[in-house]
Amino acid sequence: MKRLARFRRIRRGWWAFLGLTSLFVLSLFLELLVNRRPLFISYDGRWACPAAADWVNGLPLLGGVPDFQKRSDFGQAGGSEVDYRRFARTAADPGLLGAEIAAKEGELAELSRGLAAAPPPGQSADRIELQDYADLRGSLDEVRTELKELRLSRTAFQDGRARILLPLYPYSPDEHLLSLPGRPPHPPSREHPLGTDDAGKDVLAQLVYGFRVAMAFGLTVVAFSFLLGILAGAVMGYFGGWTDILLQRVVEIGASVPFLFTIMVIASVAQPGFFQLCLLLIVLHGWLGITHYVRGEFYREKAKDYVQAAVAIGASDLSIMLRHILPNALVPVVTLAPFAVGGTIGLLVSLDYLGLGLPVGTPSWGALLDQGVRHVRSHPRLILIPSAALALTLLAVALIGEAVREAFDPKPFSRLR
């Protein structure tokens, strides 16, 4: 507790910790904040919560939130996904449908004029000409149905039977915004404060989802690496002897692996997903660094009286290791963790930048940087934005790390002068 108080007193570290933690917690709800799919949509008695479905149905053991239904169910033509932003615009101003209806009416009038020239039925005519008129009649019917639907939906919108609630920022990171004027990458605009990348995907949406991916990746890898490393270090330090020698050789071999290249090779052939890549980093590299420290701590603590006492009262090896020694050996673990998280995030960005990280399509800062390279001269923001995000995040992590180190392991440098 004294350490926690000391940590809180180091202001820049404490604020960095608060800021980063709250941002990460916020980012866990990103589907509800940054999403092209609405929080709530209803039309003529039918309703769904697609954004909540994105969020909940992706979690294990949960699900059952009403999700996407066909476009035709929501007063729009076709069976594909509803254009939610257009839906929202129409709901706000049903008059928008007026122009569309007028266009359809014009089309209908033209078709009818074309048919008026048709010879009355029964009169013999060219077969090809007859076929043409049949086609015309077909399209006439089609346009009529569409017109009827449009008018129906206009009344639905006007009567307030259509409601929609879009998230705060109604764009998804994987959405290609090709309807914007000009060719991607689009410059920043009011709707897209950071513009789009060269595939027409919104940069801001990618940036925030990329933050979540990077943080989640860093935390997962470090948590499990440390778990494994503590286990190995504890076994080495506690049992000593041959176990120690053998495991130490394994660690030494592991530390000599040129691991970035090895990961590149394996990632290029195996194309791992999120958890596979985590696993790869943990097993190949992550757990090695911490073993030295934990082993040393266990060696030291083992010789102390309280351990002797625990042995004397007949505590088992496992209980001595976990309940007696481990709490005393955690200092290096805690002080190293923030730096390890920062390093892992940097590594992920590097791998993604090389195209050898997470699967293509995962929102990531590395991938953003990679496509930014192709536009160094014309669109510098495509590099500046993800770089700034990365630098700020890693700086916050480093500040936290420095504060934690000072709080847990103060090294007063005394000097004479």
Added chain:
Amino acid sequence: MHGMTRYFLRRLLLIPPTFLCITFLVYAALRLVPGGPIEQAEFQIRLAMMEEGGGGGLMDRSGELQIPESAMRELQRYYRLDRSIPVGYLHWLGGILRLDFGRSYVHGEPVLGVLAARLPVSLYFGLIGYLAAWVLCIPLGVLKAVRHRSAFDTWTSVLVFLGHAVPGFVACLLLLVLFGGGSWWDLVPLGGFRSEGWEQLGPAARALDQLRHTWVPVAGYLVGGFAAMTMLQKNSLLENLGADYVRTAFAKGLSEGRVIFVHALRNSLIPVFANIGNALGLLFAGSFLIEKTCNIPGMGLLGYEAVIQRDYPVILGTLVFLVLIRLAGNILSDAAWALLDPRVRFEG
């Protein structure tokens, strides 16, 4: 010295198992997964046939590609993939011992030659980067230690943190954005080792062109190693300043400058010197990220391209090179420690 000899002997003895473990792991990974050169050759044949339209008699009735058995065997032999994984690995290992790394699938030349051609480029940037780090980091570290907890120390610490946090290649990218002739200044080319037609330039123009291509990657290396080295120097000097012999020196009435720069600095340099083993990899093999970013045709870019193009012999050759450098670096670091600091004893 007995314990020391044993220690280094053990380090040397550990080289073969380490080497075998890593190379076998990667060899097996490469062989186990589809997408290798044979599949690529197959794909290329299929593509060529689609363009021809006919199929040249290699198609069976269902339109599937049928490469004749003999041709398949020929392909496998050509790519040295006709043996099972353990046997193939042993053959590859035998080749390595005879310095035969095979031929690159992409370049068509012996791997050793391809590697040797790229080495000087990486070495050039690595060496300059390393020297620059020395020139910059040691004075900065000393200054930070002497003015520990001053405003100067705090602000340079923020800078050092940033440098440590941001990968070197991102720094290169930022420099290219700033100075690469986009929206701001047009001072440096967008990468490469030298400009085209470098050979035809006069000596002064050659040097200038080389310099223009040099400083962005070097800055990248610097950012990568700069922070760690500065902090190492600072902490090492601080530790020495708290030591008893410094107290004694002050007690004798020596001036502060003399105590710091003559007594303490010398001892504080030991860990920084010993760090050379860790820098060895960067020195010789360059960095994948920086060489890719700046388009420098060194070892790093070669390794990266080999990975992307599935050029197995080059991948394995690069791997061997990297492992050996790493092992040598570890031993070199220990040896430097032992040489510079007579108190250091490694137990067997």
